[in-house]
Amino acid sequence: MISKQQVVQAYLPAVLAARDEAEAFAPSNIALCKYWGKRDAELNLPINASLSVSLAHLGSRTRLTPAGDDTDRVWLNGTEQAPDSAFSRKLLAFVELFRAGRALPVHVHTRNNIPTAAGLASSASGFAALTLALDQWLDLQLEPAVLSAFARMGSGSASRSLFEGFVQWDDGVRDDGMDSHGVRLAASWPALRIGLVKVATGEKAVDSRAGMKRTIETAHLYQSWPLQAAADLTRLHQAIDTKDFALLGQTAEQNALSMHATMIASWPPLLYWTPDSVAAMQQVWALRQQGLEVYFTMDAGPNLKLLFEADDQAQVEQAFPGIEVVAPFRA
Ligand code: DP6
Numbered sequence: 001m002i003s004k005q006q007v008v009q010a011y012l013p014a015v016l017a018a019r020d021e022a023e024a025f026a027p028s029n030i031a032l033c034k035y036w037g038k039r040d041a042e043l044n045l046p047i048n049a050s051l052s053v054s055l056a057h058l059g060s061r062t063r064l065t066p067a068g069d070d071t072d073r074v075w076l077n078g079t080e081q082a083p084d085s086a087f088s089r090k091l092l093a094f095v096e097l098f099r100a101g102r103a104l105p106v107h108v109h110t111r112n113n114i115p116t117a118a119g120l121a122s123s124a125s126g127f128a129a130l131t132l133a134l135d136q137w138l139d140l141q142l143e144p145a146v147l148s149a150f151a152r153m154g155s156g157s158a159s160r161s162l163f164e165g166f167v168q169w170d171d172g173v174r175d176d177g178m179d180s181h182g183v184r185l186a187a188s189w190p191a192l193r194i195g196l197v198k199v200a201t202g203e204k205a206v207d208s209r210a211g212m213k214r215t216i217e218t219a220h221l222y223q224s225w226p227l228q229a230a231a232d233l234t235r236l237h238q239a240i241d242t243k244d245f246a247l248l249g250q251t252a253e254q255n256a257l258s259m260h261a262t263m264i265a266s267w268p269p270l271l272y273w274t275p276d277s278v279a280a281m282q283q284v285w286a287l288r289q290q291g292l293e294v295y296f297t298m299d300a301g302p303n304l305k306l307l308f309e310a311d312d313q314a315q316v317e318q319a320f321p322g323i324e325v326v327a328p329f330r331a
Helices: 004-009 086-099 122-137 144-154 156-162 208-218 220-242 245-264 275-289 310-319
Strands: 022-033 038-040 050-066 073-076 079-081 106-112 166-169 182-184 192-197 295-297 304-309 324-326
Touching: 004 086, 004 144, 022 122, 022 156, 022 220, 022 245, 022 295, 038 208, 050 122, 050 156, 050 192, 050 220, 050 324, 073 086, 086 106, 086 122, 086 144, 106 122, 122 144, 122 156, 144 156, 144 182, 156 166, 156 182, 192 310, 208 245, 220 245, 245 295, 245 304, 275 295, 275 304, 275 310, 304 310, 310 324
Parallel strands: 073 106
Antiparallel strands: 022 050, 050 106, 050 166, 073 079, 166 182, 192 304, 192 324, 295 304
């Protein structure tokens, strides 16, 4: 088995010097065909390819500066995080892949304009922004595909947050995973809108990493997931190529519910929904029955992400007051 450290080492120059400052932004992303299950837990290599859309201005901004006090320190949204917190340890372990024992103490300032750990994929934008900032800070000048593969080792879905618009994360076949990275699709869809329905914003009980492990280990239903994902990926490409919104929405909603079916079939059962999540789903179905083209997708949490087009925005906002609406493609 190849370690993350070995993978990154192969791309680093012999001499590393840190700049005075580096700053990078990466968008969050919402998967229309989900990543659920790893074939390699060390490198976060997925069992299935996935496809997402990036959330434009919503994401993470990360700034790195050399530590004047010789101590690694981490701030999240302006608040310093305890060195032994899970957040600091995960983030600094990732930085260490690049420093590889060299004395380059760092201060990391990261800001999310999306709720952290509320099923809105802040780890995706967080690791993508950190990877981009490290590339600048250490003047590595690596290709986006390489940076995407590195971001994947922080969090799988981060591989897709290196790019804007529609992004496919290929599963790849190589043992070192360097062919498993995000690829931006050329397509644009200016009328596409994503509505974030915040059912709950607290930390989730079982994170995606533990959730997918439990699903693979205990749910027989998981065996059908790779087939569902492969078929959905084909349908999504067709929908994007022909601008067939109903096909896009239906495929994304069915894909999310299929993933949740495998979670529910796990033991102990994994049900990320609250009664409010179910009420929101039923509201979407009722709106569709009335002729409004609105669909939803959900990740490992209680929140819904609505999919609709610009012409229907007013009606969707009326049905879901207070939702945050994102236009992933600038017109
Ligand atoms: C349900 O990328 O958070 O949001 O690779 O273990 O960090 P790790 O998992 P993560 O999983 C995201 C799962 C998902 C679906 C998706 O975004 O594709």
